[in-house]
Amino acid sequence: MTDALVLKHRQEDFRVRENLVVALTAPAHATHRYLLLHKRGHTTMEAVGTVAERLGVARADVGYAGLKDEDGITEQLLSVPLTSPPGDGPPPGEFTERSGPERELRLSHYGYGQEPLAVGQLNGNGFRVVLRNLDEAAAARLTERRRVNLLFVNYYDTQRFGVPGGPKRTHLVGEALLEEDWALARRELAGLGAPESGEAARWTGQDRDLFRALDPRTVAFYLAAHSSYAWNAQVRDLIAAVCPDDAPESAVDGLPYRFPATADGVAALLASCQELPYLRYAYRDGPVERPTVRPTVIQTALTVGADGPDGAFPGRRAVEVSFLLPSGCYATAALRQWFLRR
Template sequence: MPDQAVLKQRPQDFIVREAMVVELTEPADAAWRYLLLRKSGYTTMEAIRLIAERLDLPTGEVTYGGLKDEDGVTEQLVAVPARVPLPALGAEGWRVADQADRWLHLHHHGYGAEPLAIGRLEGNGFRITVRNLDPDRARRLGELRKHTLFFLNYYDTQRFGVPGGPKRTHLVGQAMLAGDWDTALRELAGLRAPESPQAAQWRGPAEEFFRTLDPRNASFYLAAQASFDWNAALRRAVDDSCAPQTSTVELDGLEYRYAERPLAVLATASDLPYAKYTFTDGTAQARTSARPTIVQTSVSLTPAAPDELNPGRSRIGLGFFLPSGSYATAAVRQLLGLIPGAEADAPVPTAPELTAGEAS
């Protein structure tokens, strides 16, 4: 069997908890109620739409600070107007959806004066199980116990599409920025995203469809294009700083460039400009911020253990914290590259194969 690490073979293999500190007030003085959203099988935007529907609210009145993928168990804060009555939230919370593989629960967190907004998030904590590892390689990883990791801060492939779907969200954003709304609508219809069926059935002017979306949703596609451009800039920085000790890898049709000594990038590009978009009244507006090229984190690793889902293979556990906007899968992919394969003289890979549950 090839040494292909597997993430997210089960949702509980990928646990994410958002870190956001909000100022709390007395209920009588509050304009907003903060809720802890625990979910699996839903994107944040799907969850927001479902909560708004159940509470008979416009989606814009359910606010959040960050996006969490559907393929894991995730926890984050959301806010709803304090005036809105909610079902009684007991010890088990409000089970908005409760299927075996697709569930969404809400728990009371507190009251405050302000809604939540993108940009207020401090970061995310991760607890991850990596499966399907060669036993010897897993043993050596586990023996690290604690490791300070510096990794190239790429937007990973999930930024550009839903699990199992084509990684082309950036093409929707690209067409939106060019004013080519017919192409944007056609690309969106083929993404298998939650709004793809509505896009496929739309019969009016294509531009009007995007006006019907929650502006935060439309902005996501513009952000995907900005992320695609930023990844290209980081690839160029790796070439400029680290050549010839670089390697190019194609992941889900997207190109990534890795280096044996990625810290060399800091000498020429400690950060790169990134365009942040909002979509208001059908118009894209951008502002520029700086995104670091290298991220540092401290990774805790558990000893290797037999992988009960993949006989003859091993698993390890990882725990770490990342600042907002950095991708755990990008960190894990580069962490795994620290350990050579089973052969004693094998070179250290810079981007080992990493799948997200396809081996299950």
């Protein structure tokens, strides 16, 4: 059944909305305006660049609380400084931009507040996902329950390490940055197929200056990717020690993982170690470490929704599920592990 499961076949199959409660205030007392960004086919960082250009503000002044996939339909809040009191008309800056059927940005006014958004403020995300290419028996098992309690290993999934269809090597950019091997970092970045890869490939100046020219949050993302890869290795080694017969090593998109084959194996991991250290990063002309911890196991409840014939895979079934996850958790990692145990 795991071989049959298809995720993200279409952008409409993977919908994400942020769970972020901001304190709104009257326009007269506000320092920032909040905007709702609806996007498809764009990374958050790519969208931020477009929004900054369209609104005439510095890229660094466009705040966000989390990163959203480009291979889905996502909604999140942005913040921009309120440079002048709003007038009586509609708020400025709303726009819709389409560059093909699978690339769209839509920006709308959300409200006014007194603080910018920043990474780390996000509470979580809500997901609505279509599971495709299921056989009749698999679809029936899902729809019989309607509500599923899921315990899964809190791995960073493969999209953390590269864009869809591209090499999964973002962690190698981060590793080179930490080693101050600026030439290697630029070469790795140029080969990723990321929005900033073209600039890296064309760069003719000093290699370190490229990273000084990028949005510091973009550079911090690559440092964090390296930290994420190291965290995955920690939890993978722990699983090998806790349940060696239940979790053989496997690979997803060329990256190593160990997935416990039973819920008891995941529970054993949780009982052994609830959290592991993790390094967050900022970038201010050099890496700035922010030590924290990350839970090894996450629990959520999946609600099974609509099911029917799969129009994309004739003779198969499609089932929709919805659920919530804390910030930093990966829906694809949760679903992949769920199906491994079915």
